[in-house]
Amino acid sequence: MKTIKTWSKLALVGLTAASLVACGGSEKAEEVAKVDAKAEVINWKMVTTWPKNFPGLGTGAEGLAQSITEMSGGRLNVKVYAAGELVPALEVFDAVSRGTAEMGHSGAFYWKGKAPAAQFFSAVPFGFTAQEMNSWLHNGGGLELWEEVYAPFNVIPMAAGNTGVQMGGWFNKEINSLEDFQGLKMRLPGLGGEVLRKVGGTPVNLPGGEIFTALQTGTIDATEWVGPYNDLAFGLYKAAEYYYSPGWHEPGSTMEAIFNKDAFEALPKDLQLIVRAAARQANAVMLDEFTARNNAALESLVNEHNVVLKTFPNEVLVALKAAAEETLEEVASADPMSRKVYDSFKDFNSKVRAWHEVSERAFINAREVE
């Protein structure tokens, strides 16, 4: 992991072993493999952007590998490599592209340097929730576009995890108006950072392991990370008093399973379908886990650690939303593929929001009426 110079969103170093969840996947996988010893065994490496068993993300990758291995009766045996074990966290895509590893687990926002359009398949400021992203990918043409974006790299993508709506971040002062963003140094990578810059802030990109100290020493004024489940483990409440919602910059961050095209297509049809179902399962498993676990962590932050929970004022949200639209338009203007993806995104977005206006949103507000 020493070779990682630039950490982006969700990457992390220095997680204590005590907070890790033991998975036990490899033992079970071996047992299944023995049962089917007569069948030809294909061994695959899965490289990931996550530290070993990092809650939600690393455990999600382990679960995916275990599912494939067990569902295939051990015929397709997937071994997981944490960030830095085989390749550095941010070389996952390259490793899968050239076949060093047959598959990887990561997030598409990391590959904007290779293909700017990739950013639309991870998290878009004021964009899709998890449910909307999944619907766009699987029933709105999104996945086909994602495949097109990765095709020149010999890589096949699938959605394989979602964090749900994240939190808006940790601040050491209140955000009462847009003025409060002027000159604000906030750890906010990716598209969200570009949006922050447009409203007068200074986005900073820091490795996960450096966030706490930077916030505590005043090197940065604010930071976002993921949500209560991960933020509590990071101890960010010790370095900032205010915890803002909502996570306008990442309303449903999608994680990806990526495959070397030659390796995937060499699989027999049944194993290809097992891999696809396992990815779809992993996609749901992670969202279910984050949805269930964030609240206990949020309660702990508020009740035990005296964190002040705040929401961004409307004026700020309006400005951020306008800045987000400008940012996306700029990304779309960069190359024809980004324009094509953005057009699809925008079209589906307007339609699904119209539907959710009378369904998800109407209901989620209706049950709170008093």
Next chain:
Amino acid sequence: MKTIKTWSKLALVGLTAASLVACGGSEKAEEVAKVDAKAEVINWKMVTTWPKNFPGLGTGAEGLAQSITEMSGGRLNVKVYAAGELVPALEVFDAVSRGTAEMGHSGAFYWKGKAPAAQFFSAVPFGFTAQEMNSWLHNGGGLELWEEVYAPFNVIPMAAGNTGVQMGGWFNKEINSLEDFQGLKMRLPGLGGEVLRKVGGTPVNLPGGEIFTALQTGTIDATEWVGPYNDLAFGLYKAAEYYYSPGWHEPGSTMEAIFNKDAFEALPKDLQLIVRAAARQANAVMLDEFTARNNAALESLVNEHNVVLKTFPNEVLVALKAAAEETLEEVASADPMSRKVYDSFKDFNSKVRAWHEVSERAFINAREVE
């Protein structure tokens, strides 16, 4: 299908062939089965509550069968029977329980006569959205309770489809206050119907195929069905002018895959896991499909068929919510198992709503600020 006396929610007769989606699953399944002809083939029957290839639900069941068959390389060959082909729609549970069929695809609300607690695993008025239900089932103890409820019947349940938030129904007059529910005859089965009764209405249970005529002739004043995607196909806009949201009575209706316990446990471990992953996949596939397809249908209803889209007034929602809580308390009081499930439901509900207050709800409202 002639033997079906009482149709409940989502059941349907008289769907025109033209609106059906061809699946082609059986052909593909046979092809795969031939490839693995040397392996032992297990043949399973899947009975369903749906007409053949009924959009979303019947096609979801077909997709599930096809996935299992193909992922297993034809070793586990699942043949789907539409409602009435092998057993009537509402005898699916019994057929699976006694092993006439090894598996079924249906909805838990149908089995309240056998186990009142079953109702919590389908749709609860003012209850869980799809994302919340999935999280409760898979990370909040819900599935274990569901298994406990079905265990005396030798049946194993899994979530295998979700419609998302439904619509509040079709009315031939405006609902401006609670007064407008007095004496209102509405086709609204299940828990929603009980809630309606508490606010002065008269719930009516009608087979799907009779709804249109009953509404047009004034036998009923209102009806709910599913959402735009299914409601448009049913032509309900020809019989009522007002289309209300939100579907407070079914905020995320879960469909189930159910298994004869002996049949499921007789499968080797890899096939059991293939079945579980296929169900989890089907669960996501259906939600993605409804999320993507409802809007086009809604646009058609409003723009081409002049449907007037309305939302229930707050006063009405407050009364319905209070009535829903009374109803659920009554269900919970009926037997110890229902109490146990309701306690778990309530506990998870309060926690996930607290989290969604600052995440899903905060975001979905934030992106609409102006």
